[in-house]
Amino acid sequence: MPADGPQPVERHLPTEEARDLLGLTRDIAAREIRPRTAEEEDAGRFPREVFTTIGAAGLLGLPYPAEYGGGEQPYEVYLQVLEELAAIRLTVGLGVSVHTLACHALAEFGTKEQRAEHLDAMLGGELLGAYCLSEPSAGSDAASLRTRATRDGDHWVIEGTKAWITHGGVADFYTVLARTGADGPRGITAFLVPGDAEGLSAAAPERKMGLKGSPTAQVHFDGVRVPDTRRVGEEGQGFxxxxxxxxxxxxxxxxxxxxxxxxxxxxxxxxxxxxxxxxxxxxxxxxxxxxxxxxxxxxxxxxxxxxxxxxxxxxxxxxxxxxxxxxxxxxxxxxxxxxxxxxxxxxxxxxxxxxxxxxxxxxxxxxxxxxxxxxxxxxxxxxxxxxxxxx
Structure with missing residues (x-):
């Protein structure tokens, strides 16, 4: 074994820019993440400021278009960045993966106006996202979800509970799948809900055997009103x-x-x-x-x-x-x-x-x-x- 310890994983990256990106990731992980990991995980402390740092470095929007503040990197590169982060602290690596998942609906199915209004802050580190699909009685069978959104004029009113939500209670926005029609997969619609919306609250974080620095919680929607302009995609397209x-x-x-x-x-x-x-x-x-x-x-x-x-x-x-x-x-x-x-x-x-x-x-x-x-x-x-x- 080399005297200086385990060697970094040998990467075969498509461009010089990608190689620089991996170098930047390793540098941030060594300086900002590794020294704090053991203490913060033991204390169950969520490193929100780390996400601000990696967002400012361009690591929160890697697979999305530069037009909206993304890094416009292939998934091949983005995933290797995730691997580097998770090797040091899974709370961070998984958090970036969940945030990327939360941005997907708007980035791929939102209107041009919606993307122009929201994506820059979502991809640049100003906002951290969560993805609300699972429910207490709808985990693997996601098509049976019960959270309901009811139209009220030019708004929707969301009622229900989501479960096992990474970043529940600390996210700045939630991509929420809610029922707007009949039972089954065709009656579900996606919404972009602000984290400070009235009627939105989070339960105490789950007490987990691992990932103690990453809050996982139920999120409650008690008459949360969102304008139709925050509906993502067509009605019934959510699933x-x-x-x-x-x-x-x-x-x-x-x-x-x-x-x-x-x-x-x-x-x-x-x-x-x-x-x-x-x-x-x-x-x-x-x-x-x-x-x-x-x-x-x-x-x-x-x-x-x-x-x-x-x-x-x-x-x-x-x-x-x-x-x-x-x-x-x-x-x-x-x-x-x-x-x-x-x-x-x-x-x-x-x-x-x-x-x-x-x-x-x-x-x-x-x-x-x-x-x-x-x-x-x-x-x-x-x-x-x-x-x-x-x-």
Missing amino acids: SIALSALDSGRLGIAACATGVAQGALDEALRFLAERRQFGRPLVDFQGLRFMLADMATAIEAGRALYLAAARLRDAGQPFGKQAAMAKLLCTDTAMKVTTDAVQLMGGYGYTADFPAERYMREAKVLQIVEGTNQIQRMVIARHIAGPESRD
């Missing part, structure tokens, strides 16, 4: 808008999971190189080296899969199957690699004095969010075997 965002969101989770796994591997490498047993560094023992080789191989396979899916997306080709595969493989890999990292470090890996146990706790949630891995298997099976029979 298709949501699905179009989720394929891209799954790639974001895949990249974050790869970052968590890489961070855990790097931590294990540092420990094994420094700790000596039986007169030599632990990293010299063949059994441990084989575990490291398996971990590195699995991480690289996941990275190759999410990048291949991203390149399909960038080329305008279908990528839903590959996105589900990437989310499945990368998050399962993160769970395995982080568990192995704790094992390699023995008792030290189980203590909060080292970040390996935090990586392990964080990896679990990535198998659940943006569609559980059981749902990903259903999606993949439908792509390769067709829809299930309905007798």
Whole structure:
């Protein structure tokens, strides 16, 4: 192992601008994120100012058009930025992914006037977003959501509760999917709701086993009025808008999971190189080296899969199957690699004095969010075997 520790992941980036962007990301992560991570995660503190910093650096709007303040970068590049951030602190990497997901509806389906009015602040770091799809009784079955928006003149009145909302209570805007018509997927519409809207409130954050710095909360809509100018897309188009965002969101989770796994591997490498047993560094023992080789191989396979899916997306080709595969493989890999990292470090890996146990706790949630891995298997099976029979 090199004397100066684990080496940065070798990237094959399409442009010099992209290489500079990754360098900037690593610099911000080293200066602004890493020194505060352990203390803030233990305290459950959300690093809002970090999002302001990375927004000012142009990292909150990377895949969106420059015309509206975005970075106009391919998804291939954006996802590698997410991976770098998540390798240091998942609260930040996942937060950027969720914010990007929250911007998707307006960026892709909003009118020219809506994009001109809102997107610049959303992509430039002034505003932080949240995505409101799941509900207490509608998780994997999102088409059964009950939050309702009722037209009142040139406004809509939203009533209901959303659940498991990342940035719930701290977001400046919420992309909300609400029922405006009959039951089922065709009766759902998307809205852009300001975080300070009257009648909008958040419950106390959930007490989670990991990601303690990232608030996850129920969000309540008690007669929240929004003008029709904040309706995104056509009435009844909301479910298709949501699905179009989720394929891209799954790639974001895949990249974050790869970052968590890489961070855990790097931590294990540092420990094994420094700790000596039986007169030599632990990293010299063949059994441990084989575990490291398996971990590195699995991480690289996941990275190759999410990048291949991203390149399909960038080329305008279908990528839903590959996105589900990437989310499945990368998050399962993160769970395995982080568990192995704790094992390699023995008792030290189980203590909060080292970040390996935090990586392990964080990896679990990535198998659940943006569609559980059981749902990903259903999606993949439908792509390769067709829809299930309905007798």
